[in-house]
Amino acid sequence: MVEHLQADGEEPCVTLDAFLEQSNATAVRLESDEDARALIPYLDRLKLIEVAFPKFRDGRGYSSARILREAGYTGELRAQGDVLVDQIGYMKRCGFDSFAPEKDLNPADVEAALSRWPEHYQAAADGAVPIWKLRHG
């Protein structure tokens, strides 16, 4: 079983396979090719789901995140891996609320990236009101 050690005092994430076998864990890691929907029966119990971004170009994690949020998951949703400043705005909109980039990000750049867009055209998983709704009240 592969464990991914996180910040001090945090329960390590187990793999999806391990989680589905010994399912008392509360933190799980989802690889980019794994089906987020496999976790749906257990969302109440989970505190942390870590979604892997092996390469920034691999955008499957965006769908995984939305699927989990759309299914009602309210715990921590973490993007881990090749997470770059120019992607985290999209990640946040898809429901990620924490980031574990392989390479440190400049906090000022992160701040700028997350505040760049005043509004959004489409609804996603961040609760933002889409522009069409703003137009029509």
Add this chain to the structure above:
Amino acid sequence: MYKYDEYDQQMVDARVAEFADQVKRRLAGEITEDQFKPLRLMNGLYLQLHAYMLRVAVPYGTLDGRQMRMLAHIARKYDRDYGHFTTRQNIQYNWIKLEDAPAILADLASVEMHAIQTSGNCIRNISSDQWAGAAADELTDPRPWAELLRQWSSFHPEFSYLPRKFKIAVIAAEEDRAAMRLHDIGIQIVEKDGVHGAAFYVGGGMGRTPMIAPLIKDFVPLDDLLSYTEACLRVYNRYGRRDNIYKARIKILIHELGADEYRRQVEEEFAHVKSLGIDPPKAEYDRIAAQFAMPSLDLSASDEIDRTDPDFAVWVDQNVAAHKVPGHAIVNISLKPLGGIPGDASSAQIDLMADLAEKFSHDELRVTHAQNIVLPHVRKADLFAIWQALDAADLATPNLDLISDIIACPGLDYCSLANARSIPVAQKIAQRFSDPARQRDLGELKLKISGCINACGHHHAGHIGILGVDRKGTENYQLLLGGSGAEDVSLGTITGPGFDEDGIVDAIERVTDKYLAERTDGERFVDTYRRVGMAPFKEAIYG
């Protein structure tokens, strides 16, 4: 025509500010070319053989005089005084300096234009019928749906890192002028029992593995159009191949799964996505559609055209199409003059077309996927004045859909991926068939050239297609026959061994001679080919 409101403007302005900041960091050496590349690509900036190339979006090919004039201004100020209109209804500039790019984007933003999502593995510019809103044969104007899709897809957080680029076309006529079924998603607005809905064709494309999109759903209610599109994309984003760039387009996923299994997955996803409330209300469609309302045309305009001038009459017959309102017409401006580069226009020509649009076409122009320009709403009484102005600017070549109306990609003259040159071949073919009477005798004949297997020049969809390949270090051209990007969509078949540059021109002539010998009354080239098959042509070519 759609006008930005404060929200649309704000989005584009934010993007300009972001990119200006990224370029600044790049020029200061704070980020590497490697880190910068995906960022510039999202703003349409490619690095080509000689310089940066900037691709500017012309959403569904529609623009007004002010925007057209800005395109001329950019060509004049930042490029070498010309621009290149593309098969994606966009315009490209071939000689851009990186340090000018932010200023160009700011200039574009001042006229409600941008280069957003003109490259990268995201949803690209939505394309449509260049005669939308004017065509006598359309059910409704497809552009309000294209605009809804444009907004929905702009900075879409889930679909900005797809396995590969993603192209959507929307049409609303039986005649397909947008190569709809050669797109990742082709949407046709259709009517059933008096109600409009959307037919979804998914998984078409060209490139090295050309495929015609199968019908995935014959009638999606229009209230569900965005949800259904989102479901199509989500299945692709999750399951499209990412291990091999050549197998990453949605066409491969659908080919591997089978259309039925893909449909099943989309339907399942759609049942869920529909519950999320992502479809805008009818009021938003109405707001957008109102802006595409037919301009107030002169309903008493005369239907007569004075055909005294024989050259004018030839141009009218070839380049002018039927408008839905009597007394009016659609003018097609050919960017394929003899000896020219297909799709290129000088700043002065672009300005002139802007003037004509303002004066005669209710301030509207269109870019076509065949790399021509359209004035969509013209009074028949004004045709002669328009023709005279065009003729004086070398823009009145009467060759729409004839053999010299060639689609050609930039090829080895500009493109770093090319195997062979496309432009000189196009010029030689146009030269060989330069006699206008001969071209008209040959009739509709769509000739399309790509400089490599990526198929930017749509060679698979040409009645006659040419593909540049590299054969032991020399340029070589394969010949394909029988493709079509229209409603009779089909993929061309390779005739046999390839040719050098002069050989391909000779081969085409043997093909057209054979057609003239074989054709029956009223048969287009492609009809004859379909009737008699490859064998007689093969024999004519190779003996």
